[in-house]
Amino acid sequence: MKKSKNSRQKGNGNTSKYKSVAIELLKTPLKEVVIGLQPSDVPDPDESYQPVISRHSARVTALQLLYDIEITGRTFLEVWNGTVLTGDPNQIEFSKRLVQQTHEHEEMLDEEISKWVEHWTVDRLALTDKLILRMALCELFILEETPPKVVINEAIEIAKEFSTSQSGRFINGILDAAANARIPNLSDQ
Numbered sequence: 001m002k003k004s005k006n007s008r009q010k011g012n013g014n015t016s017k018y019k020s021v022a023i024e025l026l027k028t029p030l031k032e033v034v035i036g037l038q039p040s041d042v043p044d045p046d047e048s049y050q051p052v053i054s055r056h057s058a059r060v061t062a063l064q065l066l067y068d069i070e071i072t073g074r075t076f077l078e079v080w081n082g083t084v085l086t087g088d089p090n091q092i093e094f095s096k097r098l099v100q101q102t103h104e105h106e107e108m109l110d111e112e113i114s115k116w117v118e119h120w121t122v123d124r125l126a127l128t129d130k131l132i133l134r135m136a137l138c139e140l141f142i143l144e145e146t147p148p149k150v151v152i153n154e155a156i157e158i159a160k161e162f163s164t165s166q167s168g169r170f171i172n173g174i175l176d177a178a179a180n181a182r183i184p185n186l187s188d189q
Contacts, residue, residue: 055146056154058098062099063128066102066103066131066135070127076100101142101143102134105142109133112137113133126167128163128167129159129163129170132163133155135155136155152172
């Protein structure tokens, strides 16, 4: 397999391939998602594999479902009922709650984002970045079951996987400002 110039610069010939697979996963309306399948876990068609079950993979699935809702204009229930999820039932339930609550509180979450973006509007943000911010703010201020630093770090990692090279820092800045304003003594935790 011939390596592209970009993949040689990153040091891993598979990085570019896996990122393009991840981006395609975001763009494709979901029919079946295996909780735990990471872009780097995409097997050859002849290989069998055991997906890794994690909260991270549930967040990635939530991002894919929110992307589907945003692009297709379908409702949460239409997307959720048209998707087959396999894996840990707790992670599937978490993913469902995250998608449902993020979608349900979209306006409030966008208002929160708009407080922290300078000289920019929420509508002008890259769709993936906007969805990651909405999800993370939902986890921080609505679900409130995961430590804030974990939520922020996960959002940064997902942004690095599915968005631009600058998105991690951008997401970190917005979430850090929003969390510090609403969660007392966050920097001490």
